[in-house]
Structures are given as C-alpha cells and as structure tokens.
Amino acid sequence: MKGQDFINDAYLESLVRDTKEDKAAIRAIFAKSKNKEPLTLEETAKLLAIESPEMEKELFETAHELKQSIYGNRIVLFAPLYIGNYCINDCKYCGFRKSLRTTIRKTLSDAELVQEVESLENLGHKRLILVYGESPLYSPEFIAHTVRKVYETKVGKGSIRRVNINAAPLDVEGYKIVKAAGIGTFQVFQETYHKETYKIYHPADTRKGDYLWRLTAMDRAFEGGIDDMGIGALFGLYDWRFEVLGLVAHAIHLKETFGVGPHTISFPRIQPANGLNREDLPYLVSDQHFKRLVAILRLAVPYTGLIMTARENEAVRNEVMEFGVSQIDSGTKLEIGGYQEKKSEQELNREQFQIGDTRDLDETIRWLMTRDFIPSFCTACYRLGRTGEHFMEYAIPGFIGNFCTPNAILTLAEYLEDYSSPETKAEGYKLIDRELAKMKDDERKAKVVERLGIIRGSDKRDLYF
Ligand code: SAM
Ligand code: SF4
Numbered sequence: 001m002k003g004q005d006f007i008n009d010a011y012l013e014s015l016v017r018d019t020k021e022d023k024a025a026i027r028a029i030f031a032k033s034k035n036k037e038p039l040t041l042e043e044t045a046k047l048l049a050i051e052s053p054e055m056e057k058e059l060f061e062t063a064h065e066l067k068q069s070i071y072g073n074r075i076v077l078f079a080p081l082y083i084g085n086y087c088i089n090d091c092k093y094c095g096f097r098k099s100l101r102t103t104i105r106k107t108l109s110d111a112e113l114v115q116e117v118e119s120l121e122n123l124g125h126k127r128l129i130l131v132y133g134e135s136p137l138y139s140p141e142f143i144a145h146t147v148r149k150v151y152e153t154k155v156g157k158g159s160i161r162r163v164n165i166n167a168a169p170l171d172v173e174g175y176k177i178v179k180a181a182g183i184g185t186f187q188v189f190q191e192t193y194h195k196e197t198y199k200i201y202h203p204a205d206t207r208k209g210d211y212l213w214r215l216t217a218m219d220r221a222f223e224g225g226i227d228d229m230g231i232g233a234l235f236g237l238y239d240w241r242f243e244v245l246g247l248v249a250h251a252i253h254l255k256e257t258f259g260v261g262p263h264t265i266s267f268p269r270i271q272p273a274n275g276l277n278r279e280d281l282p283y284l285v286s287d288q289h290f291k292r293l294v295a296i297l298r299l300a301v302p303y304t305g306l307i308m309t310a311r312e313n314e315a316v317r318n319e320v321m322e323f324g325v326s327q328i329d330s331g332t333k334l335e336i337g338g339y340q341e342k343k344s345e346q347e348l349n350r351e352q353f354q355i356g357d358t359r360d361l362d363e364t365i366r367w368l369m370t371r372d373f374i375p376s377f378c379t380a381c382y383r384l385g386r387t388g389e390h391f392m393e394y395a396i397p398g399f400i401g402n403f404c405t406p407n408a409i410l411t412l413a414e415y416l417e418d419y420s421s422p423e424t425k426a427e428g429y430k431l432i433d434r435e436l437a438k439m440k441d442d443e444r445k446a447k448v449v450e451r452l453g454i455i456r457g458s459d460k461r462d463l464y465f
Contacts, residue, residue: 002223003216006253007193012245015045022046026055030062033299036070038255044248047296048241056292060323063295066302067324072400074376074408075368076327077361078127078164079120080309082336083108083146085352087133089168089208091191092201093234093281095273095352096133103274104350106336107137113146114153119339121158123331123361124419126377126411128160129187131352134168134207143167144181151182157418157461161379164230168207169217175224184382185263187230188217193246197238218250222258228382229254230307232266235285236278240293244300251301264305264327265297271311271353287316291323298324313356321371330364332357365415366424369431376408377415380464401441406448407464409435413455414462 019042029043039047050056084107085096095103108116120128130146132138147163164185165178175186192198195211202208218229231250233243247265255261269285272278285293290312297306308317308325310332317328333339334351346354359367365375380386380403409432416428432452439445451463 001253001257003219005212005215007195007215007246007249009193009195012041012193012242012249015041015245016048016239016241019045019049021049021051021055023052023055026050027058029299030058033062033066033302034069036066036302038251038261038302039248039300041245041248041252044245044296044300045241047299048244050292059292059295059299063298063323066298067322070302071324071326072405073373074378074400074404075321075325075373076127076305076376076378077125077330077364078129078162078327079123079125079329079331079339079361080131080166080334081116081120081128081150081339082131082334082352083113084135084138085133085336086135086137088136089134089206090203091208093237093270093273093276095275095348097275098206100275102349106350108146108336110149112337112340113149115340116337117150117153117160118155118158119342121153121155121160122419123339124158124377124415125331125361126160127162127164127184127379129164129166129185129329132165132167138167140170140174140177143178147178147181147183157414157459159462161377161462162382166230169214170220170224172220172224175221175226179225183226184379185228185230186218186221186226187232187264187266188214188221189232189234189266189268190214190246190250191234192237192243193233193249194238194242201237215250218254218262219257222254222260227258227260228263229260230264230266231262232268232307234268234270235290235293236270236281236283238283240283240285240289244293244296247297248300251304261301262304264307265301266307266309267293267297268309268311271355272348273353274348274351276353290316291320294320294325295323310355310357311353314359317357318371321373328364330357330359331361362419362421362424365412365420366427369424369427372431372434374405374408374431374435375412375415376404377411378404378407378464380407383464398441401439402444403465405435405439406444409448410451410455410463413452417455418461 162184166187305326
C-alpha cells in the first residue's frame with residue numbers, strides 16, 4: 001500500500017450519499033468512542049449522516065465528555081512563522097499563487113529571520129511552525145538551514161524548543177535532510193481528497209497538480225525517518241463530509257502501513273485572500289457543520305491531536321475548543337516579517353489569507369485560563385524521543401497526570417514569570433494552585449512544587465519531566 005492511492009472516491013461518495021441517520025447505530029458508536037477506539041470509515045459515515053438536533057446534541061456532548069475525561073484540559077500554544085511566499089503553484093484559493101501579480105513577494109534573510117524569532121521569543125513563544133510557499137528557493141537544505149537558525153536564536157530567557165514545518169511535499173532524501181535539522185511535525189494538507197475537485201483548484205501543469213505526489217507525501221516522510229506527521233484538509237473546496245472521510249482514510253492508511261497514525265489533523269476553513277472571491281465557492285462550511293466535523297474527528301481518531309488555527313474567530317474558537325482541540329496558534333501574524341513590524345491591520349497583498357482571531361498571546365492565555373484550560377508550551381516528549389507514539393499519553397495509565405499536566409504547569413509558570421502581564425500572572429498562579437490541588441500523586445506534586453520554586457526564584461528554565 002506504501003506510495004499508492006488509498007482514496008476510493010466512488011466508495012467515499014457512496015458512503016456520504018447512502019448512509020442515513022440511524023439512532024441506535026449512532027449511539028453504539030458513541031459508546032465505542034468513549035472507549036477510545038478509533039472508528040472505521042463506515043462508522044464515521046454514520047456520524048456524518050446525523051441530521052436531527054437530538055443526535056447532534058448527543059454528538060457534541062460525547063465529544064465534550066471525551067475531551068473532559070480522556071484528554072484533560074491542556075491546550076498547546078504555537079505561532080506560525082512565514083519564511084517566504086514565492087510559489088511555483090497556482091492554487092486558486094491562495095494569496096501566494098504565482099499568477100497573482102499584486103502579491104508582494106519576499107523571503108526572510110537570515111538577519112530578518114533572527115529578528116522575527118527574537119520578537120516571538122520576547123512574547124513568550126516556545127513552539128513555531130515554519131511556513132513556506134513551494135519554490136526551488138525553498139529546497140530541503142534551505143528549510144533545514146532556517147530550522148537550525150531558529151533553534152540557534154536565543155534572546156533573554158527565551159528559546160524556541162520545537163520547530164514544526166508546513167511546506168510542499170518532499171522526496172525521501174529531502175525529508176532526511178530536514179529531519180536531521182531536528183524538526184518536530186512535518187505538515188502537508190491534502191487540501192481536498194476529492195480528485196475531480198483537486199483538479200479544479202490545482203492546475204495540471206503545476207507541481208501541486210499531481211494529486212498522488214501530495215497524497216503520498218507522508219508515506220515518503222515516514223521512509224525519510226519522520227514519524228511525526230501532520231495531515232489536513234482545506235474545508236470549503238468540496239463536501240465537508242467527504243473530506244472528513246478522506247482524513248479518516250488517511251489516518252487509517254498511515255496506521256496500517258507504518259504502525260503510526262498522524263500526530264495531528266488540521267481542518268482549516270477557507271478564508272478571504274488576495275484574489276479570492278469566496279462567494280464563488282459552492283462548498284463553504286457553516287459554523288454549525290464546522291462544529292460537527294471537529295466533534296466527529298475527535299471521536300473517529302482518538303489518538304490524534306486536533307489543531308484549530310486563528311483562521312477561526314474568537315466566538316467559533318470559544319465553542320469548538322470544547323470538542324477536544326489540543327493545539328491552537330496565538331498572536332498570529334501572517335505577513336512576512338510581521339512579528340517584528342507589529343502592525344495590527346492585515347494587508348492581504350502581503351499575506352496568505354485573512355485571520356479571524358487577532359488576540360495577542362497574553363490575551364489568549366488569559367482567555368484559556370478563565371475557561372479552565374491550562375495553556376502549555378510543553379515540548380518534552382519530542383525532546384526525549386517520545387515521538388511517533390502520540391497515543392501513549394492516552395494509553396499509558398497516569399501519563400497525563402505524571403508528565404503532561406506537570407510540564408504544562410511548569411511551562412506556564414515560565415511564561416508568567418518572564419512575559420505575562422500582571423493580570424495574567426495573577427490568574428495564572430490561581431490556575432496553578434487549582435491544578436496542584438487536583439494532583440493525587442504526592443511525590444510528583446512535591447517535585448512540581450520544587451521546580452516551580454526554582455522557576456520563581458532563579459533564572460533556571462526548561463525543567464521538564
Ligand atoms: N505551500 C505549501 C503547500 O501548499 O503545501 C505550504 C503550505 S501553504 C503556505 C499552507 C496552507 O494554507 C495550505 O496547505 C492551505 O491548506 C492553506 N490555505 C491556502 N489558502 C488559504 C485560504 N485562502 N484560507 C485558508 N487557508 C488557506
Ligand atoms: Fe503555493 Fe501553497 Fe499557496 Fe498553493 S497553497 S499557491 S502551493 S503557497
């Protein structure tokens with residue numbers, strides 16, 4: 001199956017078309033999900049067939065319950081950093097596409113990259129995703145070089161401890177080169193799993209026009225030694241139910257072929273962009289369907305992190321968080337060089353698309369804490385080689401309590417000491433007290449308290465379990 005097409009369009013179409021709401025079957029699937037069992041395509045299709053408000057309500061409740069009881073209340077925070085927007089492709093939805101003459105093109109120089117990273121560190125960020133257009137300028141060697149530069153750049157007590165990548169698919173050799181630079185997740189979004197639709201948006205005479213090359217991007221990544229893979233679909237190009245099945249089929253393919261499912265799934269919705277008239281898109285996803293699709297993904301792939309980006313506005317993020325989202329970006333700037341410039345207005349001829357949530361990191365952290373989420377900058381697993389087996393944090397009894405929650409608390413304390421506003425700091429320590437009170441293992445709790453003392457009383461940082 002490696003390197004082969006695993007999307008059977010006709011079968012997925014038939015599942016979407018022919019599956020009807022069946023309450024008893026759906027309730028049996030809810031019970032299975034609560035047991036953390038991944039769903040089959042056919043079971044996922046049954047959830048996608050939900051129509052009645054009654055079953056929708058139960059779906060949201062089940063996703064919420066799963067989140068509460070299984071995943072805990074940590075939310076990992078990151079920021080995207082756009083490195084360059086030259087592009088040889090012509091994806092019709094993207095502000096970087098080559099035929100857009102009004103797009104201002106730029107690649108960060110080394111000095112500019114360092115400035116961007118310093119600005120991000122000064123805000124308190126620890127985890128970045130580097131984003132690139134597709135261009136011979138952005139070779140694997142160039143990507144590896146930028147990753148190394150990011151890790152090398154340190155200002156004050158700041159450091160970037162995990163660099164993820166969102167770039168065009170590479171060949172096996174290319175993945176080996178970027179892997180050697182110490183990357184975390186390599187993300188490639190299929191955009192749409194539906195072949196006919198894929199053709200409409202990605203002209204055949206472009207590199208990205210090759211559907212199979214993109215579909216098998218993660219297969220080659222795995223061969224190149226990357227076991228930390230991020231997949232995604234751009235919602236709004238085709239029927240959202242088909243795309244959910246595509247994502248689930250992709251997760252099943254990776255698990256069956258390599259023994260490791262995707263580390264994360266992203267579900268961006270198309271945003272306004274330079275040269276894009278969203279009114280022309282027949283499959284835009286409503287907020288209500290968006291909520292459903294996230295809840296269904298939560299149930300279908302219990303061991304995969306879910307990423308909700310700042311494309312979504314505050315109100316949507318507020319609601320959808322409840323369904324088991326595990327990572328969000330914050331303080332996001334898409335303009336190349338935008339963190340250093342600190343402009344608040346977006347300029348769409350310099351950026352890939354418009355974002356919906358423009359709150360800064362401090363505000364986001366405060367918001368999360370008022371909702372009783374623990375904002376986390378934890379990077380421990382990846383740095384201790386605990387990768388590729390994301391499921392272990394859910395599968396090993398006590399893992400979350402022993403590792404994830406303590407590490408979230410310690411990284412939050414670093415933020416509160418080094419970067420936060422006084423208001424956020426006060427809220428943060430209240431949250432930490434509440435979390436410590438919940439800890440059952442006294443020995444672990446004592447160690448966390450000891451390390452909190454070190455963070456508060458000295459310059460020592462980066463203490464993790
Ligand atoms: N150029 C590489 C590629 O296409 O694989 C790297 C990723 S691109 C810079 C990042 C992602 O942004 C794309 O995969 C696509 O899903 C998303 N994107 C493009 N245009 C968008 C839009 N108008 N609204 C929301 N997301 C968009
Ligand atoms: Fe280029 Fe990626 Fe935008 Fe397509 S989505 S035009 S490949 S930057």
